[in-house]
Amino acid sequence: MTKRNDHPTARIVAASVLAFGLAAAAIAGPQRLSDRGHPILIGGVGTEERDAMLEERSAYNLWLVFVERGTGNYLTGVKVTVADDSGNAVIDAVAQGPWLMAQLPPGHYTVRTARSEVQSVTVGHAGRAMAVIRLEPSES
16 A cells, blocks of 8 residues: 655645646736626736737727836736716726727727826727827836
8 A cells, every 4th residue: 555645745835836826827818808798808918918919909999008107117907997978887997917908889988097097099890999098107
């Protein structure tokens, strides 16, 4: 009969490896969401993730990019709301990456961040609308 290694350290190491693997898998690619019935893709952290998103960009007609005003550095963790002409929020999300791509019906939209930035964008019947949202540096 073979004896199983039940040493507490071995169990901790195994659990840590499993947890790290699951965490890495969770953040390894862009985040696919359906917010209020509209497909959105959030990500762009690192070149591999940006490349993956660029390969899928044809499925989305709105592309938002979040950068710091003055430096152009990408920002993450941006709370963003996209509202239609009637003021109804069609997207309400936290962008855990600097890029947010969405598939929306053609129309005029207002993009608002929790940091009081407001920008209008028009999504047409063809092509893609892109908006660079420049946010003031956060106070740390």
